[in-house]
Amino acid sequence: MKFYMTPGSCSTGIHILLEELELPFEAYIVNLPAGDHLKPDYLAINPKSTIPTLVRDDGSALTEFQAIAYWLARKYPKAQLMPGDPDGDARVIEAMDYVVGTLHGQGYTRIFTTANFTPNETDHEAVKTRGREIVAQGFAIMNDMLAGKDYIVDSFSIADAALFYVEFWADKIGIELPQHCRAHYQRMLARPVVQRVLREEGYR
Numbered sequence: 001m002k003f004y005m006t007p008g009s010c011s012t013g014i015h016i017l018l019e020e021l022e023l024p025f026e027a028y029i030v031n032l033p034a035g036d037h038l039k040p041d042y043l044a045i046n047p048k049s050t051i052p053t054l055v056r057d058d059g060s061a062l063t064e065f066q067a068i069a070y071w072l073a074r075k076y077p078k079a080q081l082m083p084g085d086p087d088g089d090a091r092v093i094e095a096m097d098y099v100v101g102t103l104h105g106q107g108y109t110r111i112f113t114t115a116n117f118t119p120n121e122t123d124h125e126a127v128k129t130r131g132r133e134i135v136a137q138g139f140a141i142m143n144d145m146l147a148g149k150d151y152i153v154d155s156f157s158i159a160d161a162a163l164f165y166v167e168f169w170a171d172k173i174g175i176e177l178p179q180h181c182r183a184h185y186q187r188m189l190a191r192p193v194v195q196r197v198l199r200e201e202g203y204r
């Protein structure tokens with residue numbers, strides 16, 4: 001498989017899942033600041049110009065974090081990256097979608113790509129502030145979900161890989177994590193695969 005990724009981005013969550021599954025893959029770094037994702041070669045693979053993209057062994061490209069994570073969990077069920085019962089699986093998808101769609105998609109994007117939300121530079125601070133509010137509310141919700149648990153459901157799942165990358169971003173830009181998210185982040189950092197992935201991405 002070919003994995004298109006950017007170090008320290010949302011693709012880190014998929015990178016963790018690929019390595020948890022011990023799958024062979026070739027990693028291709030897409031340099032977002034340099035605009036690699038907008039070049040014709042990459043658009044031919046993923047016309048949405050986003051990372052992550054996973055090109056499977058049959059040559060087909062899969063995009064969107066949740067779809068890639070779900071496909072990996074279903075395709076390689078032995079690793080139990082989802083509970084495997086309808087209720088448990090729905091809880092995993094519920095949490096993962098909230099993290100990717102809301103914390104990342106509505107919160108962090110306002111902080112990282114502020115200019116996409118307003119043409120007026122004078123509004124930038126207000127957009128960033130709103131982003132931080134959405135992220136803070138998101139972590140408060142995830143914090144309640146984690147109370148009394150090591151992971152989002154009973155054991156490590158694809159949703160934890162999603163939560164990890166937004167916690168990692170919080171760490172990098174100085175957003176304080178609430179208690180259970182902080183413990184979850186530390187628990188994730190203690191996983192050998194997470195340590196290896198961060199090393200490979202140039203962070204350790």
Ligand SMILES: N[C@@H](CCC(=O)N[C@@H](CS)C(=O)NCC(=O)O)C(=O)O
Binds near residue numbers: 010011048064066
């Ligand atoms: N909904 C997409 C969002 C992915 C996304 O926004 N990735 C960012 C990097 S973390 C990106 O590709 N940004 C470049 C762009 O949107 O053009 C997914 O779940 O994969």
